[in-house]
Amino acid sequence: MDWFTAPEYWLSRLLFQRALAGVYLVAFLTAVLQFRALLGERGMLPVPRYVERVPFRAAPSLFQWRYSDRLFAGCAWAGCAVSAALLAGLDGLLPLWAGMLLWLVPWALYLSIVNVGQTWYSFGWESLLLETGFLAVFLGNDEVDPPVVVLFLVRWLLFRVEFGAGLIKMRGDACWRKLTCLYHHHETQPMPGPLSWFFHHLPRPLHQVEAAANHLTQLVVPFLLFAPQPVATAAASLMILTQLWLILSGNFAWLNWITVVLAVPALDLPTGHRRSAGPPLWYEVVVLAAAALIVLLSYHPVVNMVSRRQVMNRSFDPLHLVNTYGAFGSVSRIRYEVVVEGTRDDVPREDSDWREYEFKGKPGDPRRWPRQFAPCHLRLDWLMWFAALSPAYAGPWFGALVERLLEEDRDTLRLLRRSPFPPGEPPRYVRARLFRYRYTTWRELRETGACWDRTYVREYLPPTRLTATVQAP
Structure with missing residues (x-):
């Protein structure tokens, strides 16, 4: 089926997969270095105590069956190893089905960590990594060209990330509507970066331009992701530039980096005349079934976005397959x-x-x-x-x-x-x-x-x- 694949996005898919593997690697390394004090058997919020009161159906995790610090460390190090292998391109050397299973491993391991992570793992970028990682399973490898439906779902995820964040700002703190939030944000953000002091001391008119540009990027530009090329590429590029600005101005873990990763598949990059063999029937069936599931699960996030009582960073299913996102609906003044x-x-x-x-x-x-x-x-x-x-x-x-x-x-x-x-x-x-x-x-x-x-x-x-x-x- 010619409509099923888009060979012109072969390089975009490759860059997306390698960059996502890099984010996975950072996430697992963070878990390796911090879990004992936070979640370990003698941690501040021990996993064994948590799984005693939370059933598997509410928080699916390998650690629901058994927990030890050694097992957690093994899972986290295994996640590092698989992420590094994906970063090196091992999935491209495997048969299609094996490559998909390899992408499924870090998703399952990180889901197991997030679902017992409690307040330490209650941040929106945890769900964002899981939702992105789940979509990556179905993007295929060198045996097939990128499936159009999955590329669309990646853009749909990027749309929800940006548009949801834009809506929560307009509905939340009045300073966003007055374009004055950035008078305070660079000083009061959770973890300032080395350049945050200088960003704070920019002239106030420039802070207003920052806020207005944020509204444009989050409330208008996301719709252009679904426009024909080169408009979609321009929209994704503008989002990438905005995220790089945020990376320079603060420390937001991998939130901005994974948003950049999500924008890459929307870029129409030159790939020559490369075309892979037609996709096997079983692959088409699996991809379309996964897409139907994502569309079905999108109902609650969409309802949340259009609701006047919109909430930020919530998962509507225990597997974190489709979530709602948003940040800084209100900004502290002090x-x-x-x-x-x-x-x-x-x-x-x-x-x-x-x-x-x-x-x-x-x-x-x-x-x-x-x-x-x-x-x-x-x-x-x-x-x-x-x-x-x-x-x-x-x-x-x-x-x-x-x-x-x-x-x-x-x-x-x-x-x-x-x-x-x-x-x-x-x-x-x-x-x-x-x-x-x-x-x-x-x-x-x-x-x-x-x-x-x-x-x-x-x-x-x-x-x-x-x-x-x-x-x-």
């Missing part, structure tokens, strides 16, 4: 940070020798310039940003974090940039205080060398020791 400190004094007083724990990505020492971590996802640092917004976000895990610091837990300390205490000398007390952070001005930066100025607000958690169970703030 940045708060939770600063965690410890002391070895026997009696904690205000004038005790309190030493500050330093996190890798979130602001701490006002003189320490933010670093670039994306596409890596520092999950604890992100949740600390939410904890500063409201103690309710920290309820399930903050007490456990303090306990691990008091115990000098090795896996937890590895999540931090630096512990202020030498090995073998843990603190006797740990406390947390809430500070207001703001970017310094150009003059303050020249005079003090500090990119942040911080002001004490209130106590977040009183001095706490191990003699009693630590209560969350």
Whole structure:
């Protein structure tokens, strides 16, 4: 069936698959490096405790049948290995059916992690990676040309990512409609990057242009993805440029990178006269069946998008096959940070020798310039940003974090940039205080060398020791 495939998108498919494999690799490496402290048997939110109360049908996962830290590590490392193999192009050397099964492996492994990841894996880009990874299973390899229906579904996913984000902004915070949200966003975003200070100090008229361009890219351009070429290529290129701007201005894990990946199959790249053999009948049947399933499951995300009570980043099925997306429906005007400190004094007083724990990505020492971590996802640092917004976000895990610091837990300390205490000398007390952070001005930066100025607000958690169970703030 000539209508079934689009040989002119052969190179676009190749770039999409290799880039997606790279994102998978980052996601699995992040899991390898962080899971023990977050989800392990002695983690802050242990998987065994979670699967005891959540049935398989609600959260399908390999770990519903059995969990151990060694098994989790094995799955995560296996995901790294398969992702690296896909990045190297192993799927192109296999028969079509074997290549599809190879793409199914990282999707199944990452689904198993996300579905037991609890609040640490509650971000929209987890579902976005799974939905994208599921579509990649059906894109085929060198034996067949890219199927048109799957290319369309990839554009449909990109449309929902961008249009959903645009709608949630227009329906949410009034500053998006007034074009003033970016007066604050670069300063109050979850994890600023090395250039965020400079983005914040751009002239306000340029911030308004940024906001207007965002609305254009998210509310108008997505419809052009379904236009004939070269219009679709122009639309996808504009989306890629917008995502690169966001990559420069902050640390949003792999959200922006996977959005760039999704735009690649819409690009009409020169491929010469390459044409593969016709697709086998079984492949056509499988692809059309998968497409019908995706169309059917799109009902709830579409209803959500047109609803006045639109929600962001929600999965409507436990396999995360079709989801709803969106980000920054509201923008904070003030940045708060939770600063965690410890002391070895026997009696904690205000004038005790309190030493500050330093996190890798979130602001701490006002003189320490933010670093670039994306596409890596520092999950604890992100949740600390939410904890500063409201103690309710920290309820399930903050007490456990303090306990691990008091115990000098090795896996937890590895999540931090630096512990202020030498090995073998843990603190006797740990406390947390809430500070207001703001970017310094150009003059303050020249005079003090500090990119942040911080002001004490209130106590977040009183001095706490191990003699009693630590209560969350």
